[in-house]
Amino acid sequence: MDIDSETLASPAGISSLDEDLMERLRSITTSNREDLIAQFRATTNAMLTDEGCRFFLEMSNWNLNEAILAYYDAEMPTDKLPQMRFIADVTVGEGEAIPPSTRFVKTWRIENSGSERWPNSCSLRFVNGDRLQDRDEIYVNALAPGEQTNISVNIASPNASRIIRSQWRLFTPAGVPFGEYIRLKIDLRSSVHILIINV
Known part of the structure; x- marks a missing residue:
């Protein structure tokens, strides 16, 4: 050179x-x-x-x-991200036993905690951990501010002697994550329990 x-x-x-x-x-x-x-x-x-x-x-x-x-x-050049807050477990709450190798429906209740309506085609997506469900993406309603809805996921508890974890999050139609994480934890070491931890 x-x-x-x-x-x-x-x-x-x-x-x-x-x-x-x-x-x-x-x-x-x-x-x-x-x-x-x-x-x-x-x-x-x-x-x-x-x-x-x-x-x-x-x-x-x-x-x-x-x-x-x-x-x-x-x-999303100028769009404000939607807001989401976890409200409650509707099915299979904390401490409830689930047998191994069992199919069940896990339902969460969430809220639009922001000041603007969510866009159409937002979805809850599996983002990390052990894959226990049939579908990795569940579409949700376009909630108005303060409005709540339930989201359900079909899950199969595994047959294993360990702790199973999976993590979920809401996404805009453009693929941008928003709101609180939803974490699903199943302890299979002695008996099966579901624990939901939201950060």
Whole structure:
């Protein structure tokens, strides 16, 4: 690589060279592009095709963080995020026993705790932990401020001697999470119990 000696001799020239190098290094990634697409989709929960994910990544020079920010800017430039508050367990409450290898319906009651109506097609999604349900996404009604609704998930308790955990969260139609987490904990070490912890 040929570098002008006058540029190297000048502190301003060195600074300019360093900035250019750092900019190029920031845009270089050793990750596989298919992996970046998968990471982008997992992080944003975007309901996009591979081409849609690729658009944001290419626009951001395959920088995952910048692509995620660009996606959120495009999907919700000025929208205020909805608010959600956990109200109660409707079925299978804290301390209630469930036998192993049993199918049951777990229902939670939630509330729109914000000042604006939720958009249509918001959904409760499984986001982490042990997968115990048939469906990972349950659509919810577009609640008005202060309005409540029940959300139900079909669950099968596993046959295992350990603690089982899963985590759920509400998402906007654009794939942006909002509201409190809903955590489901099943202790199978002695007898089966359901414990709901909301943070």
